Amino acid sequence: MSDTVRTVPLRGRAGASSGATPRGRRPGGRPATGTVVARTVIGLLLAAYAAISLYPFLWMVSAAFKDNQEVVSGGHLLPRSPTLQTLADTWNKLNFFDYFLNSLKVTVLTTVLVVVIYAAASYAFAVLRFPGRTALYRLFLVLLFVPGVVTLLPIVLLEHELDILGTHWGLVLPFVNGSAPLAVLLLTNSFSSIPGELRESARVDGAGEPRIFATIYLPLARPALITIALLTAIPTWNEYQLTRVSLNDPDTYTLPIALQAMRSENVVQYNSLMAAALIMVVPVVILFFSAQRYFVNGLMGAVKG
Amino acid sequence: MSGETIASDARRPSEPGPSAGGGPRGTRRRPAAPERAERASRRARLREAAWGYAFVGPALVLFGVMGVYTIVYGFLLSFAEWNGFWPQWNWVGLDNYADLLWRSPVHAPAVREAGVNTLWVMIAVPLLTVAISFPLAVILNSARRMSGLLRSVYFLPYVTTGIAVYFAWQYILEPNGAINLLLRSVGLGSLEQPQGFLGNPDTALPTMIVVMVWSSVPVAMLLYLTGLQALDNSLLEAAQLDGAGWWRTQLSVVWPLLRPITAVIVLLNLRDSLQGFQVFLIMTNGGPGNSTNVLGLETYRLAFLSELAPTLGLASALGWLLFLAALVVAIVNQRALRRVG
Numbered sequence: 001m002s003d004t005v006r007t008v009p010l011r012g013r014a015g016a017s018s019g020a021t022p023r024g025r026r027p028g029g030r031p032a033t034g035t036v037v038a039r040t041v042i043g044l045l046l047a048a049y050a051a052i053s054l055y056p057f058l059w060m061v062s063a064a065f066k067d068n069q070e071v072v073s074g075g076h077l078l079p080r081s082p083t084l085q086t087l088a089d090t091w092n093k094l095n096f097f098d099y100f101l102n103s104l105k106v107t108v109l110t111t112v113l114v115v116v117i118y119a120a121a122s123y124a125f126a127v128l129r130f131p132g133r134t135a136l137y138r139l140f141l142v143l144l145f146v147p148g149v150v151t152l153l154p155i156v157l158l159e160h161e162l163d164i165l166g167t168h169w170g171l172v173l174p175f176v177n178g179s180a181p182l183a184v185l186l187l188t189n190s191f192s193s194i195p196g197e198l199r200e201s202a203r204v205d206g207a208g209e210p211r212i213f214a215t216i217y218l219p220l221a222r223p224a225l226i227t228i229a230l231l232t233a234i235p236t237w238n239e240y241q242l243t244r245v246s247l248n249d250p251d252t253y254t255l256p257i258a259l260q261a262m263r264s265e266n267v268v269q270y271n272s273l274m275a276a277a278l279i280m281v282v283p284v285v286i287l288f289f290s291a292q293r294y295f296v297n298g299l300m301g302a303v304k305g
Numbered sequence: 306m307s308g309e310t311i312a313s314d315a316r317r318p319s320e321p322g323p324s325a326g327g328g329p330r331g332t333r334r335r336p337a338a339p340e341r342a343e344r345a346s347r348r349a350r351l352r353e354a355a356w357g358y359a360f361v362g363p364a365l366v367l368f369g370v371m372g373v374y375t376i377v378y379g380f381l382l383s384f385a386e387w388n389g390f391w392p393q394w395n396w397v398g399l400d401n402y403a404d405l406l407w408r409s410p411v412h413a414p415a416v417r418e419a420g421v422n423t424l425w426v427m428i429a430v431p432l433l434t435v436a437i438s439f440p441l442a443v444i445l446n447s448a449r450r451m452s453g454l455l456r457s458v459y460f461l462p463y464v465t466t467g468i469a470v471y472f473a474w475q476y477i478l479e480p481n482g483a484i485n486l487l488l489r490s491v492g493l494g495s496l497e498q499p500q501g502f503l504g505n506p507d508t509a510l511p512t513m514i515v516v517m518v519w520s521s522v523p524v525a526m527l528l529y530l531t532g533l534q535a536l537d538n539s540l541l542e543a544a545q546l547d548g549a550g551w552w553r554t555q556l557s558v559v560w561p562l563l564r565p566i567t568a569v570i571v572l573l574n575l576r577d578s579l580q581g582f583q584v585f586l587i588m589t590n591g592g593p594g595n596s597t598n599v600l601g602l603e604t605y606r607l608a609f610l611s612e613l614a615p616t617l618g619l620a621s622a623l624g625w626l627l628f629l630a631a632l633v634v635a636i637v638n639q640r641a642l643r644r645v646g
Contacts, residue, residue, distance in 0.1 A: 042444050046445060050459065052519070053519075053523075054458060055483075057473065059476060059482075060473040120361070120364070128357035128360065130354035130357030140364075145628055145635060146628055147627045149580070149582070149601055149604045151372075152605070152608065153621070154378040154379045158371075180364065209353075238466065239467075240467065240468050240587065259468050
């Protein structure tokens with residue numbers, strides 16, 4: 001797995017780095033004492049942290065397959081009589097499909113807009129020369145340090161004026177704008193590591209900027225684009241702070257708010273709550289695992305850049 | 306991400322510029338027709354600039370609507386008193402800042418208490434994250450089998466960070482939840498928390514720190530892992546030829562070489578510890594008492610949970626203090642990095 005990962009990234013990147021590393025050999029990475037003891041200790045440590053990483057999920061899954069009585073009595077990780085009833089009830093009774101679609105809509109719109117808008121902007125920052133470029137670039141980066149909580153209230157008031165408070169667009173627009181610093185940072189790095197000769201020769205062939213952007217830079221920066229898509233989609237899917245203070249109509253609720261509403265009911269039914277949590281987590285996990293190798297490479301590019 | 310990267314990136318784009326833009330044409334310029342060539346290259350430069358603005362345009366428009374307005378508004382509001390319903394702001398100058406920092410008998414102590422909690426988080430989370438993720442990355446990098454699967458498993462906490470997983474944590478931290486059960490079954494029943502780990506004011510903050518570290522280890526580990534895989538192996542081989550053992554190599558060769566990555570990790574975690582509060586809002590809402598109240602959460606409370614009290618200006622002012630603190634942290638981090646680098 002790690003080997004496939006390491007071969008993918010730099011192919012289009014004109015050997016941005018680590019060209020000298022022979023594949024599959026990492027002398028410094030392995031304890032010199034390749035004894036059984038050392039390897040057992042390593043195996044145990046790795047397994048221990050895997051258990052720590054998984055622990056809350058295991059109980060989430062476990063509770064989602066328990067019935068009311070069993071979950072109240074505490075008990076064991078393995079359900080005594082596993083039931084699908086809890087998951088089915090949660091899904092049907094609580095309109096989870098609607099919330100699911102709302103979340104999907106907000107997440108997809110946000111992600112697509114982030115990738116389109118900031119890929120274009122980063123191309124300008126990385127490649128094109130125009131007055132004010134450096135200043136604008138710095139401006140976007142400083143925004144990384146503006147706490148979200150400062151702009152939360154003005155956003156709510158502004159959206160009230162614009163009459164989009166409580167709509168899904170009222171979530172998407174601030175989410176997109178809030179993703180700007182990281183997206184610009186990562187994509188500008190990635191675009192400026194693409195050799196300028198490619199652009200020069202395309203220009204000699206008569207290609208305009210939009211075509212150079214679309215046919216040379218976008219394909220070569222694919223790992224970075226996918227990374228940004230994931231880094232946008234995952235937090236958007238889970239977003240809670242702004243969503244909570246802007247959505248009022250249950251028809252517009254996204255999954256986090258639906259989950260919160262379940263939690264605020266007078267008696268917490270942990271099995272349905274965990275079933276709902278599971279429903280919310282599974283799509284992100286699937287998305288992540290299907291795009292994982294690009295993600296790793298994109299982050300790598302970000303760090304090296 | 307670190308101040309260092311920011312500075313060098315801002316410089317970088319301008320480097321390829323001259324050679325990519327008007328440069329080559331300039332060198333090719335014939336002395337016979339200097340003016341025409343100059344005019345042509347100026348037109349080319351103008352066209353490039355126009356495309357530049359066109360490409361940045363959408364981002365700027367959105368920033369103009371969502372960003373400039375909200376930031377200016379928030380900044381102005383920090384000098385006023387308002388409760389959200391009064392028809393007008395009541396300008397108070399720097400009073401909000403003074404009230405938060407020392408003057409108000411209500412707000413200053415709350416800010417101080419939240420500040421101390423935030424400080425604990427800012428110390429513990431980056432430190433523990435580095436202390437766990439660096440060794441983890443080193444041994445994961447040395448594992449031959451299953452490393453892909455393990456990396457995915459380790460990454461799960463990041464992927465799912467959010468309300469769903471925080472509820473799962475709440476569930477296992479309950480009085481008769483899984484953590485207490487685990488402690489009892491391994492014979493550590495004395496560490497059990499009968500009110501639950503989040504119900505006891507003494508254990509609530511440390512427990513929250515554990516949850517935060519748990520969710521921040523994945524990215525840190527991945528960053529270290531990419532750093533390890535990009536290391537120049539000849540250096541490590543040289544160290545081993547010189548007779549350095551495995552531990553020695555890790556400590557005196559690998560760790561210093563990965564220091565830039567450590568700086569990035571520390572900066573990201575400091576920023577999140579300083580400003581992030583979603584996990585507190587969801588899991589404890591600052592309680593029990595104020596034992597897990599942090600500055601971000603205090604800001605949120607002042608802005609959204611204080612009913613009709615005129616605390617919106619205070620909330621803005623506290624938010625800007627957090628911004629200042631984040632900048633200071635970033636600059637200190639950059640200085641520290643420069644000195645060792």
